[in-house]
Each structure stands twice: as structure tokens, then as C-alpha cells.
Amino acid sequence: MAITEENPGYKWVGTRPIRPDGLEKVTGKAQFGADLMLPGMLFGKVVRSPHAHARIVSIDTTAAEAMVGVKAVITGSDFPDLAANGAHASDIDVASNAIAREKVLYEGHVVAAVAATTRDQAEAAAKAVEVTYEVLPHVLTVDEAMADGAPLLHEGMITKGVDPAPENPSNVASKILHERGDLDQGFGEAHVVVEREFTTKPVHQGYIEPHAAVADANTDGRAHIWCSSQGHFQMRAYSATVLGVSPGNLKVTAAEIGGGFGGKTVIYLEPLAVRLSQRAGRPVKLVMDRDEVFRATGPTSGTRIRVKMGVSEDGKITAAEVWMAYEAGAFSGSPVGAAGMTAIACYDIPNFVVEGYDVVCNKPRVAAYRAPGAPMAAFAVESVLDELARDIGMDPIDIRLANAAVEGTQASYGPKFPRIGFVETLEAIKDHPNYTADLGPNQGRGVSAGFWFNAGMMSSATVHINENGSATVVTGSPDIGGSRQSMALMAAEELGIPYESIKAVVADTETVGFNDVTGGSRVTLATGAAVVDACRIIVEDLRARAAKTWDVEVDQVEWVEGQAQHVEGTQPPLSLNDLAAKSGRTGGPISANASLNSRGVGAGFSTQLCDVEVDPETGVTRVVRYLTAQDAGRAISPDYVEGQMQGGVVQGIGWALNEEYIHNPDGVMENPSFLDYRIPVASDLPMIDCAIVEVPNPAHPYGVRGVGEVGIVPPMAAVGNAIRDAIDVRMTDLPMSPVRILEALNEQSD
Amino acid sequence: MKYVAPSSVEEATSLLSTSPSAQVFAGATDVVPQLRAGRSAPEVLVDLKKIQELVSIVKDDTKWTVGAATPTANLTEDQAFSEEFQGLSEAAGLIGSDQIQNRSSLGGNLCNGSPAADSVPAMVVNGVRAVIAGPNGTRVLDVAEVVTGPGQLSLEDDEFIVEFEIDRMPERSGDAYLRMIPRTEMDIAVVGAGARVTLAEDGSIEEAIVALGAVAPTVVRVPEAEAALVGNTPNEQTLSAVAGAASEVCNPIDDKRGTIAYRKQVAGVLAKRAVLIAVERAQQRNGMK
Amino acid sequence: MARTHITAVVNGDETEFLAEDGTSLLNALRDEVGLTGAKEGCGTGDCGSCSVMIDDKVTTSCLVFAPEANGATILTVEGLADSGQLHPLQQCFLEGAALQCGICTPGFLIAAKALLDKNPDPTETEIRYALAGNLCRCTGYDKIIRAVQEAAREMRGQ
């Protein structure tokens, strides 16, 4: 592990104790989305479109309603028509994606839902809902969607960001543009220019837990929802919008969440479960099958990206031109904006144009996926940079060092970088033994780098001191990968009490203040800051209580290692236990809330090194060695920082080699299973070596930057560059499957 | 849907002849996904695992008899069997995860009718015979004759496979099975290749059988490859002929798992490699190497 | 649909329940027996989250018809700890941070137990192949493999 700055004497931060929720999760007690059972609960089933694009002519539910055990059947008309109500466009999209009204826009789009007393009855009833469609022509890719005369998904869609605005509607929702300097001049100064075109396929977050929701509605309009999501406050907000009720009427309890990676920031089942429960007068559970997860929940965009870059003889990038089109799926909102901002953000480039398009097509609406938008752009840019380094005979780390963004560099997306740790990640790779390890026959080595903003946003926390001096830390950020542990570690550090005497919990929407989603690598930063703030309020309170007890001024009291000490030592110390036991005498229970809109987000960088071996006769690629270096700012919980780094890398390896959505010409997904949507299995991988770099974020009390996302940005190019090194073939289309590699090898030998 | 578990072959056949819509199963590792996908909806599920002879492995002087519902894990864990039929044991061991291995069977793998079934090319090269029970008694059919097309069997609706007969491996012989999948596990073969060779005393190839999976509607033999091998050693020339013949005999499809061109090319590669391994095993077994 | 009365020893206790014949053992365990430790991640045997031991053999309970369990001995993750004492695998998963979201953990623990029952001293490669039927999307498997190695060492008394 490479630590660039010494740990400043923390007792708990940076240690590796057992996570607070671990016991429940290794004993099977933890309650995930589908685990809840309520008395009288019904099972629901969703009816989905078999067509990629069709007008709903009619829906006949009479047969389904008449079936044994069926208690409710709902369709789009059971929800308010937000478009008719003049709602905000993005809310209309959320509602239209939750259940279709006039048109279905992708295979798997919801058209109805049923609830019945058993699973089998619900399935039978779902099959009995008769939907008549008028099938419309569809578009599946950016190429098809942007073609002249392409069928339109949304007849009124005029491209935003183009001046003057186009007169005619199209499938292009918006255009983004970033530019600086003079492109012609930059390419004129280049010694070598490389231009390549890349494509990537939609890939799914692939969380192992399918979406699940249980709703229990009351007759007074209130309802309780249990669901696994990355943000139960967000689920509440979206559900309220779709149902047309006040958020305060909905209580959402966060079940344990079985993976999300961005894909569980979206509602699918929750408002349907509530409406079914209202109609049936009983609790309703809705759980997706795996094939529904693939067909109807958010993958990330398929893309087409062109990159042209030039370098001087000494490896300085003189110009970069990037063109990118991102599939949004059925509704606008692909991550092309972030892609445009991140594509070349690792580097200090004087002349560039980055142009991007958000394009709708007849596939499921894309959802966030770990550093949304950045990985595809990085695949393209880092592949071209690898070519440039080869062309001028420069070491791949050295060329990145020669152009690396540092503190004060004006980022390609606008502002100047504060203190960042990109260079340190490059050096960590270069210093690691993997960088010079021997390579065997048909083996190759690739380097790639990535940038992600990380996010802040809103968080709340409550800290209670219990009567024996233990503490309960309450947040509203679902714990998707060990965040309870980082909350408890920071609270232990602040309060000066043992980690083991702190319980960290995730509370429902009525028990703690608002929290934005667990996403954007924000929880340890923002929710962590709220926990730190709440702890500091408590420490102030404790000092005041000690001062009261000793009859001294507050400034005579210090809080050291969990106890109040008199600065001159004239009083015996008062421990937290003492103060808690007698809290009634000093003002009552000891408790504090803190809420904030986080500031001081620290950008994340990752540099990765991949060794592969390619079988030149079958095109099969195996990763034989992998190293990832990432700037965590501060690793509050190093076990789970490594876990995020390793997990991001392995998702990236899957994206690089095998994962893809395959649609037939009718727009029907052909591989909606874990058998044919091939995420990596244990035997596909080596150990994933980690170098945690710590360049503290000056704006956070512990220097946290956020670690969840940037790890998935470099792997595709790292693998591609290693394949190039192994077999002399540049792969420009993802996934770099055996079929594609063998095709490329055949072309090369022709 | 009704579950029944007959305890004898006779009980099972009579059940099948009286139930209009019955599905026999052993491990159900293919049956359950098909039910879930709505591809079949039988009225009766007939569990064959409670019939003793269907879950057994017996060796005598001339042959092995393997019950059709025997979990493949039992086969791969049977040391004597796995040493004698390394290729067939490995092929059986490729059918899914350890979890699946405790359920999957040679009978199920064959009767699913998938062109990509891993154990089938390995059974074909070893000349395995299926003993089939029906209302009128039993009959014996070469495994190669059981599947007639994707999902299509030459068995009647009221027939099922009781056991497989596998003649003991001759001297100076070895078998092998290789498959290509994009991952290392948990995939359906994109191409599969089985080979068995018997060497003459001088070390040349006396007999060779090569069979391919996943490259045609059924498992296919590669007679030209076999002919090229007989009387020769596996030198560059004969191996190249094997590869060429294997690619030539393919009649694959383009699908989500692979392309025609890829399957043809890799069928050649795997056939060649499988032959080499089979030869090596034949040599090792007889102390030639 | 026909329902069958099933008697099985589940985590050491003789247990009786009714289940529809075509339903999976997984659903029966979850809905009828109330043991929700085994999870459904795919329903087609591809993810391993529903792994349980039936008569000492690990399998994916989503592919088992409930009536098949009649007379069987079943172990789920809930039965892995022995009178409140965690199994070494559970302890090593905790100490080694071998879980993130935790949805796949019950399946991994059962599959790893099945491996160590058969092979107390597996190589890294053997562990990786033995666990290939269990998908984890969070960890990249690194810490899971290490936790199994550590548990194997402890169980061998090293």
C-alpha cells in the first residue's frame, strides 16, 4: 500500500475492524428487499411489453381480474397523467418509465401489474392481461436513431444545446460541447496524430439482488414502502411524484441492498406496489425476475466515440478532438454530459474540442452506473494515448506524467483543480513490482488512467449517546458496501470512544433527516461529514456539561480520548460513561443532529496496470495480473476502500471482455440471464492488487475524497492496451470478446 | 403440476404411458429454466432419481454401467472411472458449477437435446450406448443416435434412458474433450471437441474418433480427420488435416454465443488440441512417454 | 397445483411444511419455512445465491423442486453457526471484509463449506473454480478467496 502522507495519529480512522452489520450478513439474518413477509401479504407481478416500440391500442384486464386469488390489476390509467397536469419534463419521464400510458418504448416496458394471493396466481393473471399493440418501427443504436428519417420515440423532441434550435424533432435530446484553444494549431504542432473510432455496448450494473419492493397502503392515503435502493428518500420522492401524493404520506424503510452501482437510484416497482396495495387493501410484494432486471432496468449507454489526438516528440499532447454519441434508452438523460467533462480531464491539453450527443432509442432507459459516462470515453481516449506513446516510443506512464493534471491545472471542464493525486497514482504504479514483472509468451501489459468528480450533496445524521456511554449513529444513507463502518470509525475518532461501543444504523425516512442517494462516491464524504458535525456538537455539549459539573468555564474543559479533562488537571476526568449516566442532571439526553449540503468535493483519480494472456488461436483473453492505484484522499476504512477498488476493476474487466446487451432485429434482448450476460466469475480472475494513495482532500475533516466510482473508469483501456501489447492488435469495439479478437487477428494476418 | 418419484423403471414407464403431459427429470438443471421461461408446461414432473439403477456406477470386466440420472459429481469423483475415461470425466465435470454438478447427469445432458452439451461429444468418441426403457421393455441405442436435432430426440414420449454402457478403454488408448467458452466456467460451449485414439504398438495411431459439439444441429463425427490420423503420428501435417477437416464438417449458426466463422475456425483448433491430448494420454497410460 | 406435505431435517430440526409441487425448494424455504438466508439472484442456477446443502451436497435450491426435499437433510446459512459459535468461514468473512453488500454471502459460505468438507487444503485455483458458480458483483472476489484460504488454514489447525 502506498501512503503518500503519514496518518496523523488517528486511533480508529484507517483501521480494519469488523463491520457493524457483518454478523447479520454472514448468518442470513439481514433483511434484503425480497425478504420481508407481512401478514396477509399478496404477491404481485408486472406485465411488460414484448415489443421495442408500439402504441398501446387497448388493455383488457377483465379476464385477469376474474381469476382465482386475484385482488388487484392496475394499468397506466391508474396513475395521474403528469403530462396533462403540466408537470416537469423529467418527472413525466420518471412516471412514463414506471408504467407506460400511450406508447411502450422498449421491450420490458411496464404496461400493467397484478396482485394475487400466491405467486402462481399472480403469474397466471399477468399472462391473462390482454394488451393490444400497434407495433411501430424502432431504433436500437445511436447510428439508427440519428439516421435521417429515423422513427421518432418522442414526437416533440427538439435537440437542446444547438444554436439556433433545430426546427424538426429528432431522437437527439441534446448536444454538449467543450472547447479550448485552437484545434488546427494544436494538430499542426503535433509530431504524431492518431485517430480512431470506438464503439461500446450497453452493459448492466449486474447487482445480484433483483429489485424488490413491499408496500402496505392505508385507507387514508398513507403508505409504507420497504425496498432495497440506493436512496430511500429518493424512492419516496419519485414514488410520490408518480402516485401524485405528498412525500410526507409515504414512509420508506431501507431494506439491506444487494448491490446497486447506480442502478438502484431509479424507481421501478415502488409506486406499482403502493397502487396495488391501495386497490387490494392488503400489503403487496413485487420482486423482479432476473430477466426483468436485464430487460427493464437501467443498463448504461452503448456509445460511438471518435478520438483524434496529437503529441509532440517529447510526448506533450498538443490537441484532442472527441466526438461522442451516447444511447439514453427510451428517455433522454444519457451520461454524455459527464462523459464530455471527464473524457480528457486527466490531462492538461491546450487545444481541444469535445462534442457529445444524448440520443434516445428503443432500449431500457439507462441508469447511472459507477462514474456514469466516464468509462466509455476513457476507453477511447486512453487507447489513443497508448497508440501515441507507442508511436513516439515513450513509456506509457511517462507520457501520462508528462501531461498529468496537477493542482492549478485548468480542467478540461472548466475550473482549476485544487490539490489532486493523479501524479501520485501514476508513480505508485511505476514503483510497484508488477510494472517490471516478466511477461510470458502471448502476454502483454497495459496502462490506463481515469478521472471522476465524486459528489457531495445533502446528508443528515443523528448521534445519540446511550446511558452507558455507548453511541448510536443514525444516518439515512443505505449501506451498500460498508459505509456503516466508516461512519462508526469517524464517530469513534471524534468521540474518543472505542469503535465497538458505537452502533451505526440506517434509519427510515421518518426517523432521520433527508439524505441524498448512496451514489456518486459521496457517502463517506458527505454523510461522514454530517456524522462528524453531529459528534462535534455532542463533544461541545459534553464539555459544557463537564464545565457545569466542575463549576468552571467551558474553555477550561478539553475532550481527550473519550473524557472531559480540566486543562489544569484540578478535577478528576469525567468519562463519557460518567456524563451519560448522569445526563439528567446536566440537561437531559445527549443527542445531536447535523444536516448539510456538502462542500469541498475532492476529485478522484485511478491508474491501473493490467497483464493479459491471449490465446491467439481462439481469441480468449485471460487477465493474469492486475494492479490498481487510486487516490482515496483518506482511507477511513481501508478494507472497504480496497473492496471498492477491486470491485470497480472487476466490473471493468467484465465490460472489457464479455459483457454486452445483445438484441435481435426485433429489439428483443437475447441474453437476459447470468448465463449469457457474462459477468466475471471467480476463476476468471487473479487477485486484484491495490495501492491506496492518500492525498487528503483539504476540504474534508479527514481528507476523504470518495472511492466508489473512479475504479471502473480505466479497466477497459488497460485491458485493451494489454491485448495490443500481447498480440499487436488494437481493439476498438467492446466487448473484446474471443470472437472479435479472432476476427481482428485474422484481418491482421490477411 | 404434480411431482411424482417412481421407485422402479416399470413404475416410471407405466406413469409415462398413462400421463399425457409428463416431463422426466434427473437434476432439473435444464428443466427448471425451461419451465420458468414458459417453454414447457408439463402436468406431471417425474423424478427419476429414486430409481436405484438410474443412480449408480458399476464396473465389470468389459464395461462400465452408469445410471442416467447419476449426478456428474459422482462420476468425476469416481477415481477409477476418471482415470480410465479422463476426457469423458472432464467433459461431465464441465457441466456447470459444483452446485450443478451435484444435480446434472449424463442422461439429462443428453436428453436436453442441446447441440452444445459437453458430455455428448465425449460419449460419442467413447462409443457409449444408451439403454432405453419403454412400455415394451428396453432397447439399446448409440448415444450418437439419440439426439436428432436441437431439442429433438429419437426417444418416444414414454421412453427414458435408464443407463449408459461404456466399453472398457482398450490398451494404448486415451480420450479428451475440450470446449471453448469466453469465461472459465458457467458458460455454454461455443465449440466443443472430443477425441479418442488407440495407438498401435509402434506408437502410430491405429484408431481415432473425433466428434464436435455446438457446431451443427447435433454432435458431428469428423471422419476425414479420423482417416487422416489413422496410420500416422500426430505431426504437423496430420494435425493440420484434422483441423481442416473439423472446420469443414461444421454447420454452425450465428447466435449470441458465437459466429459461423468463429465456430468453424475454433472447431479446427480444438479438434487438433483434443487429439494431441488424447494421444498423450494414450502414450502415458502405456508408459510410452 | 398439487401441494405436497414435506418432512425434512432443516438446520438440525425436523421440519414440516406444505409446498406446491412445481415450486422451488428455495421459495419453499423462504415462504413456508421462513428461512430467507438463501437468496434468489437468478432463478436459473447461474448465480449461486440460493446455495444450500442437501444431504451434504451443495446445490442451487432454485433448481430443486420442493417435494424433492422430502426426507432430506438440508443446511442453509442460518444453520452454519453452531449454538451461537460462528463457523470459521463466517468469522473469516467478517474479519477479512469478504462481503460488501452481502447478498451473495450466504451462497458463498455454503459453497465454500462444501469445498472445505471435500478438500481441506485447496489451492487458490481450486477455490476459484469451486466458487465459480457463485457470482459476486461487489468484491471482485479477492477478499472472498483470501477469507476461504484463511478459514481453511484455521480449520486445519494451522
Added chain:
Amino acid sequence: MAQVHFSAGLRDLTGGLAQVEVEATTVRRLVAALEEMFPGLGDRLSEASSVAINGEIFTDAEFEPVDSDSEVHFLDIFQGG
């Protein structure tokens, strides 16, 4: 005067200008001043952008202070995963 920079996507509303100087003490006052200079820009900024002040990125930063030597960039809103 704070230096305010516009991404290329905003320049259809600024008459092509990439940068202006504005006197303001908070982001809200800055946005109001920009709306006065370039009608329509204020709405766009308050609806669909985050703001970076001296390199630090904020969302919903209406009352974040802006100094006379601040460098301010308006960025498209992006989503995290």
C-alpha cells in the same frame, strides 16, 4: 470582480462570450446579475447546473459566497452512480 466562465454549451445564451466579469457576493446575486446581462441565462443556470468556485464544486449553492477574485465556472449537472 469575479471571473465567470461559461462552457461552450451555454454560449448560445451569452452571445458567444466565454467569460465575463461580474460584481456579486453570493452565487444567487451572481446568477441574477447574469440574467440581467443575458436574458434566459439565469434560469438555465439555476435549473441545470452546478457551480465551481475556485475549483470547488457545489450543487444548489445559492448562498455560497463569491469574492471579488473568485473564479466561477458553471457546469452541467451530472449524476453519480
